[in-house]
Amino acid sequence: MHGLAFDMAHMLAGSLVVVSFLELYQDRLLALINVYAVHALVLTLSVAWQAFVQDAPHLYVTALIALAFKAVAIPIGLRRIVVRLGIHREIDNVVGVGLAILAGIGLVALSMVVMLRVTAEADPLAREDLAFALSVVLLGLLMMVTRRNAVSQVIGFMSLENGLVLAATGAKGMPLVVEISVAFSVLIAFIVIGIFLFRIRERFDTVDVQALDRFRGERQ
Amino acid sequence: MVIDSLIAVAALLLLAPAGIALARSPLGRPAIYGASLALSLGLTAIGIVSLLGTHDSAATLPLGLPWLGARVRIDALSAFFLIVVNAGAAATSLFAFGYGRHEEAPARVLPFYPAYLAGMNLVLLSADAFSFLVSWEFMSLASWALVIAHHHVRENLRAGYVYLLMAAFGTLALMFAFGLLAGTDGHYAFADMRAAPPSAAFAAVVLVLALIGAGSKAGLVPLHAWLPLAHPAAPSHVSALMSGVMTKVAIYGFIRIVFDLAGPPAWWWSMPVITAGAVTAAMGVLYALMQRDLKRVLAYSTIENIGIVFVALGLALAFKANAMPFAAALAMTAALLHVLNHSLFKSLLFCGAGAVLSATGERDLEKLGGLIHRMPQTAFVFLVGCVAISALPPLNGFVSEWLTFQAILVSPQLASWGLNLMIPAAGALLALSAALAAACFVRVYGTVFLGRPRSEAARHAHEVERVSVVAMGLLAAACLLLGILPGFAIDALTPVTQLVAGGRMPVQAAEAWLSIVPIAESRSSYNGLLVFVFMAASGMIAAFTIHRLASNRIRRSAIWDCGFPDASPLTQYSADGFAQPIRRVFGTVVFGARERGEMPPPGSTEPARFSATVRDPIWDALYAPLAGLVAATTQTLNILQFLTIRRYLSLVFAALVLLLLVLAAWP
């Protein structure tokens, strides 16, 4: 019915939604970080495909940033922090997995209804991509709301931001996407570091590295 | 036709006092049940002739309201429901021939049984609101008398009380519905209501009232609370009638009001109906899995099947509102076929439960077991009933389930967003309840008939009377026939769908090999006969080949059980244990199911105790607060009993002054 361009974009946007559901399903922290890496990877592929289809080379840069920062650097950094600081590895849920996924499906339905009604006259490719993007945003928010662990909340926030990037690249001719992406990624990096510094300070009353060394128990 | 049916109903009514007279004598039971059987068969024949002949007949009797008379009429819809009600009544009357021998208070059952049958038939025949409501109340009262027949059991009295309360509430809702339909001019006859449909706002209120009134009698959640109390309390053949047949009369009331009298439906009407149906189906079967009493399991399973019927009715309403007559006919056929199928297999199952009760004296699943060896014929027909209700091919339960799913697959063509989101969810709940129903009936059959006996009563059970087994066998045969040859039933239903849904399905009898093709053959089709033949042929070929070419020897030995020595029958799975995984998966969320084990300290000789509790969420959320509210209000109003004479006089004075003021201020 539609061409390969439509189908491929659809498939990638849909996969992003599915990976968001996979994030909701995880109950271990390291597995969650890996799934987030896959999330960023799918975003990269989607943005690259959009760059190819819309013939917009600056989107390739966005894709590259997503790959470098979000699919590689941030997951590696988070994994190191989790392992080093010995953060509690099981994710604490406010509601059970089943209810969370059910709520997720309701949110996807809601975003479908809203987006497809509001944009009734626009290009079908853009409309449905926007619907998927809104779903990813809502699912990221759901993750932030239903998880007690700080790392999982950060990952929810980053998935939300991935959804926003998907929306931005789906709509044609959006300028400054590259710059916004860079700014966002730096912001996220600062937030992540800030959270962990805060937690360290909370736990040990200091961020002084030498003091932390004393708590390690190796030096007496 | 309608005069003949009235004569039959009058005869049933006359049997009631005859029952009082003959209750003590040994002829009482065969006379009353035999006469009921004959009259029900006669009414079934009248129904079949009216349905296939497709002619309506009407009459007006000089009873009831003076300016109205009592209108009676048989059209396609009432003819179909006459068949359903009276076929079920005939089967249970035949069953009661044998079962009634075990009745210890025949004077409390024999007079009210024919009255109950008469009441149900009168509801179907009524063509004006007054006679409809009077017959409805009469039906409720007759069945209430039967519910409290065994009045020395305390729960039965409580069940009767709750039943009466909910029946009165339902009739009130229906009264308001008919009042709105009649309008300010008071046109109570159905023909007048049909000619002058209400405005859109009033029609919406009528829909809600009909859903509440008829739904409470049918057992829609959350108005179902009386059903699992009342249906098990009555004698088993009466339970079969209440579950299998009276709930269908309630569905008739709903269809008559919403599809026939309330005028053309609005686009959103199907939404509350489908929601109520889907939630009822899922909740009903989940409740059923938590029960230990055999008849209560069957009562909750009735609730589940009523939910399925309401989902199909809601789909028919949606298609009708969207001007899709073929799809509406498909959904309506699915609903009506499920009505017929359910009345057949539920009556069969309740009769089987009655047989178990009379053979062992037990209803508790934890005290039965191994009955397939002691009651082989009952076990066989009960198995047919369990397979039918679990919607497995080639029996009839599968056909109506299949047609409902086909109707769901047509529904993306509906233009509404809300429906497009609700219908897949309803479909998922329907599929879930079908799978859980199969689980429920594996549990029931496995605990009651299979395994080893768990009590002395089960060990010494005996087969029931031949005539009861024949009655159940006839019902089982009907289940098989409807499953193999559903095309004839679908064709017979076309006058009904034409009347209420405005369309008809394609002629099924012309299809090759008697398969059913709801829309087009390339799209979907099902042939029950060939599936049955293939399965039978494959099984027999396998048996024959293996017995000839390989071995056919059998040795009997002790049970293997992984080499453990002869264990007591109590080590086998109990009914609660069987339901435990499902209780953990679904019950923790829906019922707040909790399991607790108390281990004694080491060295103590006390046993460990395990308890599993479930709470009924609807009772806690709806009924308990309402009952509390009513109790609190009556406490406060109790002061009115103890006023002085002067205070009473001032009340009268205040009322008079108020009325005069209203009269003065009226524009």
Next chain:
Amino acid sequence: MALIHDLVFQGAQMLLVLALAPLLTGFVRKVKARLLRRRGPPLIQPYRDLARLLRKDVVLADNASWLFRVVPYLVFAAVWVAASLVPTFRTGLLFSWTADLIALIALLGSARFFLALAGMDAGTGFGGIGASREVMIASLAEPAMMMIVFAIALIAGSTQLSTMAAFMNSPEVGLRVSLGLGLIALVIVAIAENARIPVDNPATHLELTMVHEAMVLEYSGRHLALIELGAFLKLLLYVSLIACLFAPWGLAPATGGAEHIAIGVVAYAAKLAACGFLLALFETAIAKMRVFRVPQFLGAALMLALLATLLRFVSRSF
């Protein structure tokens, strides 16, 4: 003439599935053994097992009823009829209009119903455990399967398997999100229904976490052979279903000539081998789940399938 033609092909299909089913299981076991650096049993070992079981006496418990003796034949008949109606190398089966995909699932459901009853008939704790866990798994796997059928039926416009396979093989179907979701959900359901790791372990027979094996613990001789053959057929059915719906390339059309049939047969064999290899790889790579993690796993399949159906309801292009 065309009728004889079609009848021959339907008969060929029935015999083919019966002949190939043990081979598929033998292949999966061989690959699993090789992946674990063992030599593994020969590929035709399942045939030998069946032959050995068929020749043995049946040992029945004293309290086993007639139902216990009839169930293996019923289960085998239901699964064989179902497997004969799934297109393997050619669409347009003669009797495909007797039972569509919904009826096929219900046929498998009745096989499971009777097997659970047979488990209860023995009157031991093992049969009860197997039966109760089996129905719990079924209570989630069956609705998931039904939703998958809805999603694909809404794309293909039919629940008739031959029509669906022909549609999937045509160029009209593009990459669809709901198809992707449906495939993932179908794979999860297939693993659960065939009692494979991570839901159940088909290799050992006696642990208390077993589901399928616990139900058939009391069976012996030709009864056990029929039940095993039924299990092999079920695996073949699910693999054929996945192949004809999601990888329909090479399926001979109903009007195809001899060369189409030949391609169809070769393609089918290749698909069986590929799926068997992937199954063995998956089973070796993952550990068995706790019993009460299985509802979450299947619940995820149900949700994916529900999402796929929802998307189809909402828009034609999903």
